[in-house]
Amino acid sequence: MKLKTKINIVSISLTMVILISSFTGIYFLYEHFAITTEAEHLQTRALELTTAISALEQTEGIDMVFRAHIPTDGAIIVQDANDKTLIRLQTTAEKIDVATQKNELYTVKSFGNIPYIAISTPMIWPDGQIVEAKFIQPLPTITENLNRLFIILLLMTLLALVPIFLASQLLVRLIVKPVTKLTTTMERNIQQSSFEQLAVNERSKDEIMQMTSTYNTLMAQLEDLHDKQQQFIGNASHELKTPLTVIESYAKLLKRRGTENVEVTDEALHAIIQESANMKHLIEQMLSLAKSAETTKITVSNFELSSFLQTIAANVQTAYHREIHLKAPNVVVMTDESMLKQLLFIFIDNARKYSDGFIELHASVDEYLHIEIRDNGIGIPKQDLPHIFNRFYRVNKDRNRKTGGVGIGLSIAQELALRLHATIHVESELGQGTIIQITLPLHGGNPYES
Structure with a gap:
């Protein structure tokens, strides 16, 4: 997988994870605060009803008091200590009921895809006994708002893909383009046996500039080493060619004229020995030069x-x-x-x-x-x-x-x-x-x- 593809995948995926996590948090926080607000309103209604009931001395006409405080499209259920229903009032045709927990502020349950919130509160009945009043109210507005919020967040996520993709492309351009340019230059240098360098943006002090400068330094050193190598080969060839030519000439002379002429023979052998010694000395110095150029450990x-x-x-x-x-x-x-x-x-x-x-x-x-x-x-x-x-x-x-x-x-x-x-x-x-x-x-x- 190319670096460009990796950067696109990682940057887009990471940004999308952050967006989705943030939007999910927003969704559930809104749901929690909206339901808590409705529960507080319902508690206020229950408190008003409790105050009104505590002022009554008999149960006659008590239904009218409860009807004045019944939630819209909701219900009020009053039960005594034996769970006997004393009053049940509701404004919906369908019978609804929600079991509440004493340790919970409210309970939410759905009927027909509509969530209902229920709270329970104790109150003193006109005859003096303690009863439990349960208030139940639907939450259609919250459901609608949550649906709208979900659609808005989803659209924002989809729309965010455009700037995220553009930002990813910019990031790819900033990182991958110099690397691609470097790779292309290196491939061209390999194919053409050249030492082309890259332009350096001196105003930029980032890692890309450092990489480019390091590459240019490396190319300059390689070019210098290449020139020295070519010079060394040319000079070594020239230096070896001269004694070899002399040795070959005198060897042919000896072959052609034999060893009968003592003076010619002595001259040829002396030249061969002398040039052989020169060649030996040259080779020894070349080996010594190569050895000295190695990175050897200094013994201090x-x-x-x-x-x-x-x-x-x-x-x-x-x-x-x-x-x-x-x-x-x-x-x-x-x-x-x-x-x-x-x-x-x-x-x-x-x-x-x-x-x-x-x-x-x-x-x-x-x-x-x-x-x-x-x-x-x-x-x-x-x-x-x-x-x-x-x-x-x-x-x-x-x-x-x-x-x-x-x-x-x-x-x-x-x-x-x-x-x-x-x-x-x-x-x-x-x-x-x-x-x-x-x-x-x-x-x-x-x-x-x-």
Whole structure:
């Protein structure tokens, strides 16, 4: 069942239940008050008759007194203590009688579809005995009024269906139309592989506006991820195509000319080995980038900063025979040690590749931990600085090809920095070197949060 149908059924049914309950209450309240009013009038008549009878000293002419107080189209029945009827007067041809209860104010009984109300009251008979006088009166006016009221309430209920239905349609329009529009847009996006967004009514602050804004944010993120995926596939294909082409060319050369020419064979094998190594490095970096993009759990631990940086500097000096100038305070910090080590290795490795002198590694502490990596290498052009963290972006392809770079390392560094809640600032000038400044919280928090 569609949401539109459900809303119509629920809203109309609920409103009709409320209307019918209200009108039913009105009907029975009117009936109760109308009958109670007639009973009070009948009690007044009985009181007047009781006063008149108590003034008599004999029963002669007593019928005339009763006839003066008999209800219209009704009856008066007087019985003694032994239920013997002393007087019975009525203005109807049909004999009527209603049994009354002593504990009830009145009793209602129908004769021929006409309700009759009866009350009983004690009075002193002229001879001194206590008798019971019963007054019976028809209620045709109340019956007619109740019938009219029923018809009026029924017509009001039927007429109310029109505004109820219109209100239900308005409710459907307010709720279902945005949902339908959202569904249609989503289906169109699926069919056309697009990322169409919805117009947002900024003046409206309701849940529909929030849903629309959330959907637009989701579409924007999906579009960004799609663009990055397409860029990644294109760049990865291009980067893999070059070494594969070289390997294929030299393999065909060896097949065509054999291994008799030692120089050609050595050149081919060297190129194949070199390009295979490049491919291996590229694939490893691609896997590392994919792994860093996953939502992995951060393992925060306390460790001593100075010894941590000394270990990194010693490893670089041992592996690449490059001098590292280290300056760091002897403080304890709290963050993911493994991720921070990987982040620093990426920047130190870049400094090693694109400079020949020593590398400076400095750290300082205030409200945050600041780590600076400085080299005196070839530097980065200013126009390239905004793009260096893009995947597969390379400042100089020939230079990066010689150093084995494929433009993924800094993308990995950016992903790691995001997970560590760290910020990265890069300063560089051609021929003057590069400065990498990393800022992260001392206690594993978010520097963006106050």
